[in-house]
Amino acid sequence: xxxxxxxxxxxxxxxxxxxxxxxxxxxxxxxxxxxxxxxxxxxxxxxxxxxxxxxxxxxxxxxxxxxxxxxxxxxxxxxxxxxxxxxxxxxxxxxxxxxxxxxxxxxxxxxxxxxxxxxxxxxxxxxxxxxxxxxxxxxxxxxxxxxxxxxxxxxxxxxxxxxxxxxxxxxxxxxxxxxxxxxxxxxxxxxxxxxxxxxxxxxxxxxxxxxxxxxxxxxxxxxxxxxxxxxxxxxxxxxxxxxxxxxxxxxxxxxxxxxxxxxxxxxxxxxxxxxxxxxxxxxxxxxxxxxxxxxxxxxxxxxxxxxxxxxxxxxxxxxxxxxxxxxxxxxxxxxxxxxxxxxxxxxxxxxxxxxxxxxxxxxxxxxxxxxxxxxxx
Amino acid sequence: xxxxxxxxxxxxxxxxxxxxxxxxxxxxxxxxxxxxxxxxxxxxxxxxxxxxxxxxxxxxxxxxxxxxxxxxxxxxxxxxxxxxxxxxxxxxxxxxxxxxxxxxxxxxxxxxxxxxxxxxxxxxxxxxxxxxxxxxxxxxxxxxxxxxxxxxxxxxxxxxxxxxxxxxxxxxxxxxxxxxxxxxxxxxxxxxxxxxxxxxxxx
Numbered sequence: 001x002x003x004x005x006x007x008x009x010x011x012x013x014x015x016x017x018x019x020x021x022x023x024x025x026x027x028x029x030x031x032x033x034x035x036x037x038x039x040x041x042x043x044x045x046x047x048x049x050x051x052x053x054x055x056x057x058x059x060x061x062x063x064x065x066x067x068x069x070x071x072x073x074x075x076x077x078x079x080x081x082x083x084x085x086x087x088x089x090x091x092x093x094x095x096x097x098x099x100x101x102x103x104x105x106x107x108x109x110x111x112x113x114x115x116x117x118x119x120x121x122x123x124x125x126x127x128x129x130x131x132x133x134x135x136x137x138x139x140x141x142x143x144x145x146x147x148x149x150x151x152x153x154x155x156x157x158x159x160x161x162x163x164x165x166x167x168x169x170x171x172x173x174x175x176x177x178x179x180x181x182x183x184x185x186x187x188x189x190x191x192x193x194x195x196x197x198x199x200x201x202x203x204x205x206x207x208x209x210x211x212x213x214x215x216x217x218x219x220x221x222x223x224x225x226x227x228x229x230x231x232x233x234x235x236x237x238x239x240x241x242x243x244x245x246x247x248x249x250x251x252x253x254x255x256x257x258x259x260x261x262x263x264x265x266x267x268x269x270x271x272x273x274x275x276x277x278x279x280x281x282x283x284x285x286x287x288x289x290x291x292x293x294x295x296x297x298x299x300x301x302x303x304x305x306x307x308x309x310x311x312x313x314x315x316x317x318x319x320x321x322x323x324x325x326x327x328x329x330x331x332x333x334x335x336x337x338x339x340x341x342x343x344x345x346x347x348x349x350x351x352x353x354x355x356x357x358x359x360x361x362x363x364x365x366x367x368x369x370x371x372x373x374x375x376x377x
Numbered sequence: 378x379x380x381x382x383x384x385x386x387x388x389x390x391x392x393x394x395x396x397x398x399x400x401x402x403x404x405x406x407x408x409x410x411x412x413x414x415x416x417x418x419x420x421x422x423x424x425x426x427x428x429x430x431x432x433x434x435x436x437x438x439x440x441x442x443x444x445x446x447x448x449x450x451x452x453x454x455x456x457x458x459x460x461x462x463x464x465x466x467x468x469x470x471x472x473x474x475x476x477x478x479x480x481x482x483x484x485x486x487x488x489x490x491x492x493x494x495x496x497x498x499x500x501x502x503x504x505x506x507x508x509x510x511x512x513x514x515x516x517x518x519x520x521x522x523x524x525x526x527x528x529x530x531x532x533x534x535x536x537x538x539x540x541x542x543x544x545x546x547x548x549x550x551x552x553x554x555x556x557x558x559x560x561x562x563x564x565x566x567x568x569x570x571x572x573x574x575x576x577x578x579x580x
Contacts (some may be wrong), residue, residue: 192403245516333448334458337428338538345448347439363434 009041009084009090010064013074014106017143023135029126033115036140037106038062038098041082042090044145045104050377051146053092053137054078055154058229059277061105064097071290072225080360087369092377093150101136102128102284110280111212120139121280123209128284130157130261134164150375153177153368155357156324160292163332165293166309174376176309177368182328183335186295189323192232193246193286196225200279202264222279223270230269235320235353246255289345302335312342314371316364318356322352341375344371385442391470391496391558392418397425397492398551399574402564403465406430406490408452408482409472413440419468420445427464430456450461450477455479461491469495471519473538475530482546487547487579497576501567503536504557518557535566535573546580 002183018032034270039062044051054064056077065082076097088095090324099107102125110125113133118122141149152162152173159181166176182189203221207214243262258264298304299336317329326347336343346367350356356364392415401406406415410429411526413436419425429447431437440447448458453476467483467490474497476482484491496517498504505515514524522529533541535554542549554562556572562570 193540330458337448337463338460339459342446343428343448344437344441344446345450346434346441347449349434363438366438367441373442374444 002063008079008307009066011069012039012041012063013068014039014062014163016106017140019023019136019143021139023132023139024062025126025132026129027127028126029102031108031126034075034101034108034136035106035112036098036108037134038096038140039064039066039076040097040144041065041095044094045377046225048144048146049145050092051096051141051144051149052088052154052167052372053141053149054082054095054097055133055137055152055158056089056100057154057156057158059273060158061103062097062099062104062107063102064095064301072216074245078358081365081368082356085184087365087372088153089369089372093372096140096144096146098137098140100128100133102288104281108137109278110209110284113280114132120210122212123280125280127285128285128289130164131161131168133161134168136167137161138169142170143377147172149173149175149299150210150377151175151177151372153179154355155179156181157289157292160289164292164294166311166313167305170308170310173311175314175371176311177314177316177371178329178332180318180321180324180329180354181332182324183295183331186328190290192323193290196228197283197286199224199228200283208277209283211279214370215362217274219274220236222277222282225282226273227270230266232323233354235322235351237320238351240354241351241377293365300338301329305337306332306335306339306341309339309341315343315346316367317345317359318349318353319347320351321354321356323354344362387531389415390555391553391572393572394553394555395419395468395470395494395496396423398424398470402426406456406459406464406467408456408467408469409475410440410445410447411436412576413443413445413447415468415470416440416445422495428434429542440547442499443461448450452482455481456485461488462491464490467496470494474499474531474533474554477530479531479541482579483541483545483547486575492576492578494551494574494576495538497533497535497538498572499554499567499570500532501536502557503568503572504571506568515537517571535570538573538575541543542575542577547577548580549577551576 014037023031061078062288065076066081099105102109110121114121152165154162159178162176166175200221202220203218205216206218247259248264294305317326333345380569405425405427410431416429430450432451437449451453467486504517508515553574554566557571
């Protein structure tokens with residue numbers, strides 16, 4: 001079992017890279033130049049063979065682990081798995097986290113200034129997709145002198161980027177770790193994303209995506225979108241156990257204010273998220289999820305796509321995840337088996353639904369640790 | 378040699394036979410692979426490649442630690458992840474008696490593999506018969522569990538297994554029978570044999 005020997009990577013700082021080689025996106029639009037913010041932990045070895053890329057999910061960013069000198073409480077979103085002696089062992093590996101293009105944590109995104117107009121990009125920001133992110137991450141790898149990743153790892157939308165990496169740059173990735181992901185979204189997945197987007201798009205403060213110049217923010221829509229998303233990240237059992245039908249004040253109010261603890265929790269989560277996240281980024285990220293489907297390149301034959309890969313694979317799912325259920329991970333596994341790739345698959349019994357992938361669970365971390373122990377650095 | 382070591386060796390007495398049937402470079406699927414040791418042996422000793430299937434979380438973790446490909450899955454649910462004829466050999470070592478859907482498992486093995494290798498403990502082994510005659514459920518080298526904590530759900534003899542194969546039109550290509558010490562048995566196999574190791578294929 002993985003035991004936390006230390007307090008993790010400690011003090012970290014974000015870095016910024018500017019790219020001015022135009023990037024043609026999947027949509028056909030061209031991004032003339034852009035910035036990516038990223039963080040690194042550990043030391044890149046002499047032949048640059050020990051690098052692991054951590055891809056983030058819908059609301060994630062480059063700050064994967066550690067904390068900032070001036071913000072001791074701002075701990076990275078996956079701090080529990082990164083550090084000396086942890087599964088993403090910084091004594092062995094050089095870990096890279098990056099905020100994806102279109103994000104709202106420092107990389108060029110809809111809230112950034114469009115050099116062509118001198119105003120925030122807003123609605124003009126091009127649609128970015130998973131393969132576009134993979135191309136930008138490859139450019140970051142070039143910049144860092146990393147020809148080939150020892151591994152690319154991610155959960156949820158991050159897992160989809162890892163999967164994309166394996167077939168887009170097969171010669172640049174040795175191991176692919178896909179956690180709580182799916183080979184493409186189902187109609188139900190897209191439906192949830194649509195409701196979330198409609199909440200934002202119909203908010204009067206949205207102004208067609210150009211709310212920045214109106215000094216407005218579609219907070220209500222973003223809040224609803226997050227509340228809806230949050231329901232899908234948790235399991236029914238866990239919600240029942242944590243909140244049940246518990247009342248906030250012990251009595252029914254016979255009104256529409258917050259009565260139940262689950263309402264209080266969701267409102268809190270929605271408010272917190274809407275306070276810092278950019279609505280346009282939320283729209284882009286959910287659309288990138290909808291559009292993700294590598295099998296399209298082979299007329300829906302995922303096996304044919306996965307045959308391009310040359311990495312080994314670890315696929316992980318969680319029994320209570322209904323957003324991207326174990327069956328969806330099994331689809332990936334089946335295609336990898338049919339493509340005769342080296343693949344292991346763990347279906348982990350954790351109660352916390354889709355969000356299980358962020359948990360500090362000894363067995364889950366032992367699986368990642370055992371796999372990465374076998375990875376040559 | 379202490380008794381624990383003896384037990385481990387006895388429990389692996391079918392491995393050498395299985396290994397001798399696997400040709401270099403062949404694709405092998407090991408169902409109920411445990412910690413992956415058998416598959417690792419087949420890879421290292423016989424140059425095989427392939428996958429293990431294991432339902433138990435500790436086995437999956439141990440297999441990953443052993444560096445083998447392991448897929449966490451319940452073989453009682455079938456082998457839907459695997460394509461037809463994907464393997465030269467599908468191995469089921471000391472596991473058939475723990476599976477509820479016996480016929481479906483055998484059919485699935487012969488769907489995804491050209492040939493199946495099945496080793497089964499023999500409830501008809503004389504020591505087991507003696508235990509039942511004495512009024513107690515058998516606990517022996519190849520059936521080491523007490524009745525109240527056994528993973529076994531199907532109780533059958535080698536003769537029963539062979540009758541099922543005949544009924545299903547499955548051809549037994551080779552049969553090796555071992556006694557409780559792992560030594561070959563050449564006569565009265567359903568009485569003197571503690572473990573049967575079979576190569577089977579579709580008729």
